[in-house]
Amino acid sequence: MKTDLNTKSHIEKTNLNYILNKDELSKDEMIFLLSLSDDKDIKALFNRADEIRKQFCGDEIHLRGIIEFSNYCEQDCVYCGLRKSNLTLDRYRISIDEIINTARKIYSAGIKTVVLQSGEDFHYTKDDITKIIRAIKENCDVAITLSLGERSFDEYDEWKIAGADRYLLKHETANPKLYSALHSKQKLEERITHLRYLKSIGFQAGSGNIIGLPKQTIEDIADDILLCKELDCDMCSFSPFIPSPETPFKDVPAADLSLTLKTMAVARIVLKNVHIPATTALSTLTPEGRKLGLQVGANVIMPNFTPDEYKDKYRIYANKKTYDPIIYVQELKQMIYSLGRKIGEDKGHSLKI
Numbered sequence: 001m002k003t004d005l006n007t008k009s010h011i012e013k014t015n016l017n018y019i020l021n022k023d024e025l026s027k028d029e030m031i032f033l034l035s036l037s038d039d040k041d042i043k044a045l046f047n048r049a050d051e052i053r054k055q056f057c058g059d060e061i062h063l064r065g066i067i068e069f070s071n072y073c074e075q076d077c078v079y080c081g082l083r084k085s086n087l088t089l090d091r092y093r094i095s096i097d098e099i100i101n102t103a104r105k106i107y108s109a110g111i112k113t114v115v116l117q118s119g120e121d122f123h124y125t126k127d128d129i130t131k132i133i134r135a136i137k138e139n140c141d142v143a144i145t146l147s148l149g150e151r152s153f154d155e156y157d158e159w160k161i162a163g164a165d166r167y168l169l170k171h172e173t174a175n176p177k178l179y180s181a182l183h184s185k186q187k188l189e190e191r192i193t194h195l196r197y198l199k200s201i202g203f204q205a206g207s208g209n210i211i212g213l214p215k216q217t218i219e220d221i222a223d224d225i226l227l228c229k230e231l232d233c234d235m236c237s238f239s240p241f242i243p244s245p246e247t248p249f250k251d252v253p254a255a256d257l258s259l260t261l262k263t264m265a266v267a268r269i270v271l272k273n274v275h276i277p278a279t280t281a282l283s284t285l286t287p288e289g290r291k292l293g294l295q296v297g298a299n300v301i302m303p304n305f306t307p308d309e310y311k312d313k314y315r316i317y318a319n320k321k322t323y324d325p326i327i328y329v330q331e332l333k334q335m336i337y338s339l340g341r342k343i344g345e346d347k348g349h350s351l352k353i
């Protein structure tokens with residue numbers, strides 16, 4: 001990625017400690033931090049992000065069990081393996097009953113948030129999703145996060161009333177031109193309108209970006225963090241691009257690990273009291289990814305509970321990590337304790353409410 005060539009920071013290196021300890025950072029200061037290249041400087045950035053994570057989020061790591069219930073998608077996002085034009089992908093839809101049963105498994109594993117994610121699949125009607133939300137809430141004492149793409153405001157209203165707590169809708173990139181180039185049918189403005197609406201009706205809202213998209217600059221990444229701030233997001237996910245075969249970006253290199261970690265760290269320093277996940281994409285980029293993420297500002301992990309027969313098919317990108325969730329949660333707990341951290345015991349709601 002040629003990002004460093006496109007933007008310049010005017011800040012002297014000697015100012016690093018001063019900047020890391022400021023309450024509010026300017027965009028130029030964020031670009032300066034994102035552009036750090038000296039190992040010692042990067043370590044100082046990571047340490048400061050970890051301190052701020054501790055101050056605003058404590059040592060608890062919140063687990064969110066995710067069910068990827070459909071890989072059908074009406075959208076054609078250039079980077080994504082689920083894009084409609086990918087005719088090679090074996091598509092699946094999980095029945096309402098199986099979704100509800102999977103949510104029960106998440107609850108039995110001691111996890112207090114169920115994330116329902118799918119491609120943008122209108123086969124599941126407003127009433128279907130309402131039925132799923134109601135049944136999960138009746139059977140399990142969990143928070144529910146929806147991640148279904150852009151749906152109608154009327155649907156958001158009804159799902160909120162049915163008991164859904166949170167909605168994830170990443171803005172993907174805050175650069176409107178890049179956004180339009182990547183999403184032929186969608187506009188950034190539209191996505192932002194949805195995010196604002198979701199917040200206005202009481203959803204805890206999640207947004208975030210993909211790092212390492214072609215033509216993305218360091219300035220764009222600073223804008224991604226600033227957009228999350230402006231939208232007052234409760235959850236923010238900054239995850240690395242990983243190429244997906246059968247997409248136009250199949251030969252684009254994966255995101256740079258260091259830039260991904262620097263983005264998470266700067267996001268923590270700027271956004272402070274938000275939930276930031278150590279994503280599956282990060283652990284796909286490098287085996288120790290989740291552990292590294294937890295050390296640079298992240299406080300959330302989302303173990304995948306998609307039933308075995310489907311999970312290989314939710315192929316957003318190549319080599320997506322799959323595992324047995326029960327064994328994985330055990331291993332995760334050991335890793336979390338080894339970092340001197342704890343598992344969150346409550347639902348881990350927004351730190352802003």
Ligand code: 5AD
Pocket residue numbers: 079080081170172209210239240241242243244281316317
């Ligand atoms: N690399 C990394 N993340 C991706 N997503 C989609 N395609 C890719 C990719 N190739 C992310 C998007 C989306 C989330 C479900 O997956 O950010 O919001």
